[in-house]
Amino acid sequence: MTRALPGRQVARISRPGMEPGYADNHKIRRLMPPGDWAANDPFLLLMEDWAGPGVFEPHPHRGIQTLTFLLEGEIEHYDNHGHKGRISAGDALLMTAGRGIVHDERPADGKTLHLLQLWINLPRKDKLTIASLQELHASGLPVRREPGVEVRVLSGRSGEVASATGNYAPFIGLEMRLDAAAMVEQELPAGYNCFIVVIDGHVRIGAAGEDVGSGELAWLTRSEVPSQVTVTAGEAGCRALLFAGQPLNEPVASRGPFVMNTAEELSAAFAEYRAQGDRFGQAG
Structure with missing residues (x-):
C-alpha cells in the first residue's frame, strides 16, 4: 500500500483588484507583487495584463526567466537573439533572459491581449547564461x-505525465481544467514553494476546502517533506494554474527589468545595456 503524503493547505490568498497600467489601453492585476522575495522564492512576480498595441515596446531583461501564458488573443514575438514566432490563446512562452535579451511581445491582430506573466528567478550560477526561448504550444x-x-503539463510532472521543458531552477507548471466537482491530487517535492491562481470558476483547496475564485491567487503551506495538494472544482468547473519551485535562498537585487544578487551587479547590467543597446546580451 502506498503511504499517503501529507496534504498542503492554503496559507494565504491574494485578491487584487484591476487597476490602470502603463497606458490608456493597458489594465493590470498584481496577483503577486514584487518585493516579498523570501516568501515567494523562487518566483518574483505574477501580473495579469490586458494590453493593446504599443504597450510592450522592445525592452531588456537580465537574470530571470519569464513565462508568458496567453489567455486571449495572439502574440507575435521577437528578440535580439533571432527568436521570433507567434502563439495563440492557451500557449505559453518560456524566455530565459540570462545575461541579456531585448524582446517585444505584441498583439498579432492589433487587438487587446489578455495574459499572465510570471517571473522566475535564475540561480546565481546561471544569471549570465546565454538567452534562450521555448514556445510551449498547448497542442504539443x-x-x-x-x-x-485535464492537466496540461507546461513544466515538471503531474502524476505519470512529464514535460520535456528545460529549466535552470526546476519548477512545476500546470494548467488544470476540471469539470464540476472533479478532483485532482498533485504531488509536490520536498521544500517546493507552491501557489495556485484561478482563471475561471472556483476551486476548493486541501482538506479544509478553502474556496478560491476567479482572479485570486492562493499560496500553500510549506512542507520540508514530499507532500500533495488536493484541488476540487466548484459547481461550474474550473480552470486554474499551479506553479511550484524549489526556493533558491539567495539574495535578490531588483531594479526594473533586471534581477541580480547585488546592487553592484545591477549597476553593471544597466551600464552594459546603455553601452550595447540592441546588442545587449549577444555574444562577441
Whole structure:
C-alpha cells in the first residue's frame, strides 16, 4: 500500500483588484507583487495584463526567466537573439533572459491581449547564461487525463505525465481544467514553494476546502517533506494554474527589468545595456 503524503493547505490568498497600467489601453492585476522575495522564492512576480498595441515596446531583461501564458488573443514575438514566432490563446512562452535579451511581445491582430506573466528567478550560477526561448504550444504539451480532469503539463510532472521543458531552477507548471466537482491530487517535492491562481470558476483547496475564485491567487503551506495538494472544482468547473519551485535562498537585487544578487551587479547590467543597446546580451 502506498503511504499517503501529507496534504498542503492554503496559507494565504491574494485578491487584487484591476487597476490602470502603463497606458490608456493597458489594465493590470498584481496577483503577486514584487518585493516579498523570501516568501515567494523562487518566483518574483505574477501580473495579469490586458494590453493593446504599443504597450510592450522592445525592452531588456537580465537574470530571470519569464513565462508568458496567453489567455486571449495572439502574440507575435521577437528578440535580439533571432527568436521570433507567434502563439495563440492557451500557449505559453518560456524566455530565459540570462545575461541579456531585448524582446517585444505584441498583439498579432492589433487587438487587446489578455495574459499572465510570471517571473522566475535564475540561480546565481546561471544569471549570465546565454538567452534562450521555448514556445510551449498547448497542442504539443503532454496531458494528464482522469475522469473530469485535464492537466496540461507546461513544466515538471503531474502524476505519470512529464514535460520535456528545460529549466535552470526546476519548477512545476500546470494548467488544470476540471469539470464540476472533479478532483485532482498533485504531488509536490520536498521544500517546493507552491501557489495556485484561478482563471475561471472556483476551486476548493486541501482538506479544509478553502474556496478560491476567479482572479485570486492562493499560496500553500510549506512542507520540508514530499507532500500533495488536493484541488476540487466548484459547481461550474474550473480552470486554474499551479506553479511550484524549489526556493533558491539567495539574495535578490531588483531594479526594473533586471534581477541580480547585488546592487553592484545591477549597476553593471544597466551600464552594459546603455553601452550595447540592441546588442545587449549577444555574444562577441
